Structures are given as C-alpha cells and as structure tokens.
Amino acid sequence: MDANLNAPNGNSRRSLSLSLVFWGVVFVGVFALFTFVRNFTACWRLTSLPGLPPASCTGPQVEALEEPVIVIAGETAVPTATIEAPSVEEITYPTWDGASRINILFVGLRGGDPQEGDCPFCTDTLILLTIDPATKTAAMLSIPRDMWVNIPGFGYSRINTAWTLGRGSKLPGGGPALTMKTVSHFIGVPVDYYVQVDFDTFIDVIDLIGGVDVYNDEDLLLDPVSHGKDFPKIRLTCCGDRHLSGRAALAYARCRHIEQGCKDGDFGRARRQQKVIFAIREKVLSPENFPALLAQAPELYNTFSEGIHTNLSLDDAIKLAVLVKDIPKEDIRNEVISNRMIVMDNVVVRGVNASIIRYVPDQIRILRDQLFTTTGPLSPLAESDLAFLMQADGARIRLLNGTSTPDLDTRTGNYFSQLGFTVTEFGKINNPGRTIITLYSPKLYTLRYLLEVFGITSSTQIRIKKPDPTQTVDIEIQLGADWAKKLPPEY
Numbered sequence: 001m002d003a004n005l006n007a008p009n010g011n012s013r014r015s016l017s018l019s020l021v022f023w024g025v026v027f028v029g030v031f032a033l034f035t036f037v038r039n040f041t042a043c044w045r046l047t048s049l050p051g052l053p054p055a056s057c058t059g060p061q062v063e064a065l066e067e068p069v070i071v072i073a074g075e076t077a078v079p080t081a082t083i084e085a086p087s088v089e090e091i092t093y094p095t096w097d098g099a100s101r102i103n104i105l106f107v108g109l110r111g112g113d114p115q116e117g118d119c120p121f122c123t124d125t126l127i128l129l130t131i132d133p134a135t136k137t138a139a140m141l142s143i144p145r146d147m148w149v150n151i152p153g154f155g156y157s158r159i160n161t162a163w164t165l166g167r168g169s170k171l172p173g174g175g176p177a178l179t180m181k182t183v184s185h186f187i188g189v190p191v192d193y194y195v196q197v198d199f200d201t202f203i204d205v206i207d208l209i210g211g212v213d214v215y216n217d218e219d220l221l222l223d224p225v226s227h228g229k230d231f232p233k234i235r236l237t238c239c240g241d242r243h244l245s246g247r248a249a250l251a252y253a254r255c256r257h258i259e260q261g262c263k264d265g266d267f268g269r270a271r272r273q274q275k276v277i278f279a280i281r282e283k284v285l286s287p288e289n290f291p292a293l294l295a296q297a298p299e300l301y302n303t304f305s306e307g308i309h310t311n312l313s314l315d316d317a318i319k320l321a322v323l324v325k326d327i328p329k330e331d332i333r334n335e336v337i338s339n340r341m342i343v344m345d346n347v348v349v350r351g352v353n354a355s356i357i358r359y360v361p362d363q364i365r366i367l368r369d370q371l372f373t374t375t376g377p378l379s380p381l382a383e384s385d386l387a388f389l390m391q392a393d394g395a396r397i398r399l400l401n402g403t404s405t406p407d408l409d410t411r412t413g414n415y416f417s418q419l420g421f422t423v424t425e426f427g428k429i430n431n432p433g434r435t436i437i438t439l440y441s442p443k444l445y446t447l448r449y450l451l452e453v454f455g456i457t458s459s460t461q462i463r464i465k466k467p468d469p470t471q472t473v474d475i476e477i478q479l480g481a482d483w484a485k486k487l488p489p490e491y
Contacts, residue, residue, distance in 0.1 A: 096192065096316045101132045103189055103372065104312075105180055107196040109163065121164040121175060125273065128183060128191065130372050133323055139333040139371040140277070141187070142270035147337070148345070148356040148466075149186045150442075151178065156466045158356060159186065176311065188365065188444075189372045193312050199250075200227050201307025206246035209289065212279035214252065216242045220261040222251035249276055270336040278329065285325065335371060337364070343459060360459045361444045362451055387449065391420045395443035398425040398473040402433075405484040412479060415491040419453070421446070425473055435480040438463040440471045447475070454483060 096102055108125030126143040145160040154165050159182060165171075166178025173180075180191040203226050206212060222234040224247040234248050244252055253276045255262040256269040264271075283289060312320070341363035346353050397416070401409040413423040435454050439447060439462065447462075456462070 095313065096319065098319050099133050101130060101134075101372075102193070102320070103191050104129045104131075105183055105191050105194045107163070107176070107179065107194055109196065121167055122160045123163050123179060124160060126159065126179075126183060127270075127273070127277075128187060128189075130189075131320070131323060131327070135331075136323075136327050137331045137333075138324070138327050139335070140274065141367070141371055142274065142334075142336045143183065143186075144266045144270070144337055144342075144357050146266065146355060146357045147186070147342075148347070148358050149182060150467070151182050152185060153178075158354075159183070176309075186359075186364075187368050187372070189368060193310065193316075195308065195310045195312070197309075198307035203227070203246035203250055204307075206244070206249045206280070209280070209283050211243050211245050212249055212276065212283050213241050213243050214249070214275050214279045216240065216252075218261055218263065220252070220255060222248065222255055222260065224248060224251040226250070244276075244279075249279075252276065267336055267338065274334045274336070278332075278334075281329070333371060335367060337367070340459070341367065343464070358464050360462055361439065361442060361464070362448050362462075363459070365444055365448065387420050389445040390449040393443045393446045395422065395441075395446040395474040396424045396472070397421055397446075398427065398476040399423055400427045400429040400476065400478045402429045402436075402478045403481050403484050405481075408479050408484055408487070411491045412483070412487060415488060419449075429478055433480050434461055435483045436461055436463060436478040438465060438476040438478075439474075440465050440468060440476070441474045443474045450475070450477070455486070 106125070106127040106129060107123050109121055109123060122145070124145050126145070127140050128143065129138065129140045131138045143159060145158065147159040148156055149159045151157050151159075151162050151165060153171070157165075162179040162182040163175035165175075166173070167175035171178055176194045176196070180194055184191045216236050217239045218236070219238050220236040222236065224231045224234055226247045231247055234251060236242050236248075236252070253273045254269065255272065256265050258265075262268055262272075310317075337359070341360055343358045343360065345356050345358050347356055348354065399409040399412055399416075401407070409426045409428070413426060416423050435456065437447065437450055437454075437456065450456075451462075
C-alpha cells in the first residue's frame with residue numbers, strides 16, 4: 001500500500017500531465033505567434049529576460065517549503081547539501097544552437113494541500129521529449145512517478161520527490177534543476193530544458209482550440225475537475241474516436257484507477273497522456289485551425305503567460321516551433337517504461353509500506369539508445385568495443401560458487417581475467433539453481449557484458465540493491481548450475 005506521500009485523495013485529482021498541452025500548442029502555436037505580438041511581451045514571465053518588468057505587471061509569488069527529509073527502510077535520510085537559493089541573475093540557462101539534438105522535460109505537478117497529506121510539488125507526470133533537427137525526428141518517453149532512483153545529494157527515493165527536495169532545500173535552480181538532473185542521471189542523457197504547465201491552463205487551452213479527438217479503446221467513467229470545482233462524471237464507451245473538452249481531456253489523461261475502468265495504473269495513464277499529446281498536435285496543425293490560432297494571439301498569450309513555467313528562452317522557443325511543425329507524426333516515437341524493464345518492490349516511507357519501481361539498468365539503456373540516439377540500439381557512448389567500456393567501468397566482482405562443481409568460482413575467475421573483468425573476491429553459497437547477478441552500484445557496461453557472457457535474458461536473474469558503503473564489491477555473481485555447463489572446458 002502506498003504511503004501518504006503518493007496516496008490518492010480528493011485534491012490529488014489534480015495530478016496530471018499538466019505539460020501535455022505545451023507539445024501541441026506552445027511549440028507550434030503560441031511561440032510562433034509571438035513574432036506577431038511583440039507588443040505583448042512587456043510582462044513576459046515564462047523566462048528570465050533582461051531588465052525589469054513594468055510595475056503594473058503582477059504574478060504569483062512562490063514561497064519555499066520547509067526542508068524535507070526522506071525516510072528509507074525506516075531510517076531518516078537528510079540532504080547532503082543545503083544551499084541558499086541564488087538570485088535569478090545568478091542562474092544561467094543553456095542556449096540552443098538550433099542544430100543539435102535537444103531534450104526537454106515536461107512536468108506535471110500534483111497540487112493539493114499538504115495539511116491533508118498531499119505533496120503539492122511532487123511530480124506525478126514526467127515526459128522526456130527529444131528532438132533531432134538533423135533527421136527531423138522526435139521521441140518521447142514517459143517515466144513512472146514511483147521509479148526508485150538516486151536523487152543527487154539526497155540518496156535513493158521515488159523520482160517524483162526530486163522537485164520537492166530541490167525546492168525545499170533551496171538548491172540552485174530549485175525543484176526544476178534537481179528534477180532535470182535526476183532524470184538525466186537516471187536515463188543517461190542530458191536534459192536541456194523543462195516545461196511545467198499549470199492545471200487550469202491545460203483545461204483553458206484545450207477549450208480554446210475547440211477540444212481534441214482521441215481514439216478510446218476502454219469503457220471509462222471519468223471524474224472531471226476544473227478551476228477547483230468538481231463536475232458530473234463523464235462516461236466514455238469503447239471503442240472509437242471521442243471528442244473531449246478541456247475537462248474531459250484532463251480527466252482522461254489523469255485516469256489511473258481500475259474502478260474507473262482505467263487499466264495498468266500509471267503505465268496505462270502514461271499511454272493516455274501520449275494520446276492526448278498527439279491529439280493536441282493534430283488539432284493545432286490542421287489547416288482549418290492554424291490560421292484561426294494566429295488571429296487569437298492576444299487570448300493565447302493571456303492564457304499562457306501565467307500558467308507556463310520554463311527555462312526556454314523566447315528565441316529558442318520560436319526556433320523549436322518552426323522545427324516541430326515540420327516533423328511528421330510517423331517520425332515521432334512514443335514509449336512508456338514497461339513491465340519488462342522494471343521490478344515491483346516495497347520500501348518503508350514515514351513508517352508505512354510504500355510501493356516502488358526498481359528499474360533493470362540494461363533494459364533502460366537499450367530503450368534510451370533507441371529513443372535518444374540516431375544510431376539505434378548502440379548509442380554514441382556505446383559504439384566503442386563493449387569490452388573496452390566494461391574495463392573502463394572498473395567494477396569489482398565477487399564470484400560465489402552455488403553449485404557442487406568443485407572450484408567453479410576460481411575457474412570462472414581465471415576465465416573472467418582473460419575477458420578483462422576484475423574479480424576481487426571468491427566464495428561459496430548454496431544456490432543450486434540459475435546464476436544470479438546482484439548490482440550494488442551502477443556499473444552498467446559491466447552488467448551488459450555479463451548478461452552476454454552468461455546469456456541471461458530474464459530480469460528475475462538480476463537483483464538491484466540500494467548503494468551500500470559497507471560493500472567491498474560493485475557486483476556479486478552467484479554461479480548456478482546453468483553456468484557450470486557453459487564454462488569453457490579449458491578452465
């Protein structure tokens with residue numbers, strides 16, 4: 001059972017891919033429109049611009065949270081770094097050259113009242129978008145909110161707590177910067193920009209473009225909410241195209257509970273969110289709608305200026321708008337981290353059992369290379385000889401003989417030495433079954449090489465542990481009977 005940190009309740013219905021709309025409308029419509037409405041930019045608040053805005057410009061003020069703590073397996077972990085928040089002038093954002101691949105993180109915050117157990121700055125939706133100007137292709141990857149990852153400076157926790165930790169601890173760049181850094185470490189690619197869209201902005205913009213059309217293949221009973229008010233439930237029947245208003249699109253994109261007919265929990269919700277993204281894109285780019293959106297520039301600006309938060313500069317956003325408009329739908333790949341890439345587990349958070357998702361590093365690497373590179377399954381980092389990359393890892397390996405075969409551990413050690421592995425420990429264990437690999441630190445190239453050597457294809461033979469400073473090795477291998485038959489006879 002999930003801990004309160006992620007428990008659903010009335011207010012948490014605001015959990016949603018608040019960033020969905022930015023894909024179709026902001027990149028394609030709004031920012032392109034700014035070239036025609038420069039006179040509206042005096043009160044621009046989406047990004048930091050030189051000079052001070054007029055005194056008449058107002059906007060919501062954000063107060064810092066109390067410094068958070070994380071409880072892992074019953075023990076309280078405090079942040080390893082607490083830094084005063086720098087002024088806006090001290091934070092610098094990257095400048096896109098217009099030709100390099102660019103990665104953008106779309107963020108949906110949960111919202112709600114902390115007094116009622118909500119985590120308003122937890123990110124219930126994380127979608128990483130990549131765009132390659134050279135090949136005119138794009139891809140997006142949905143990341144489950146309960147993924148158990150290393151948050152830099154804080155240790156292991158659910159990935160959806162990174163925003164809260166960065167914000168509450170007043171780290172440079174706050175919640176956005178720590179979330180971008182966490183996703184970058186997890187996926188293994190740089191994250192250049194972030195986009196976060198407010199709850200009500202999503203609804204208003206969907207209504208502004210006249211709703212969206214989504215192919216629905218489920219019988220759903222949606223629970224809509226808009227501008228803090230509840231509305232009657234919406235029934236969507238299977239199967240066919242369904243026209244959704246802003247409230248209905250929001251409810252469809254956030255639906256994750258089986259009692260509403262929404263299957264596969266967060267995985268199913270991620271697929272629905274991506275359907276809405278494509279629906280927005282199709283509506284905005286249609287020839288009958290795009291000219292009308294140009295004519296509505298003032299209304300679009302007024303809607304977005306308060307509800308979108310990003311570190312994209314105006315110039316970069318305009319360049320992206322032009323680029324995205326020319327990418328065909330068939331050249332946009334969409335993926336969700338699926339069951340074959342993860343292992344479900346439980347930890348204790350604030351004294352309560354909490355469900356988490358542990359990822360299989362090699363499976364994430366393969367998916368990453370497919371989505372975020374132009375070379376396919378082998379990324380630019382992995383184009384070198386795998387044995388060389390494994391040796392560069394410098395992983396320390398412990399070999400344990402779990403069979404009745406004499407000296408299987410030392411004989412395997414001799415073989416591994418020829419392959420370039422570094423074996424530092426040997427031993428005996430009672431494991432008559434299949435070989436088990438336990439990962440204590442992220443030595444991913446070594447793991448990938450080991451999977452090839454042992455011929456392992458099942459995630460049940462891979463165990464991922466949280467970092468343990470008392471461990472004297474990076475990887476432990478329990479040698480099973482399956483390996484005893486594969487070890488070359490000369491060893």
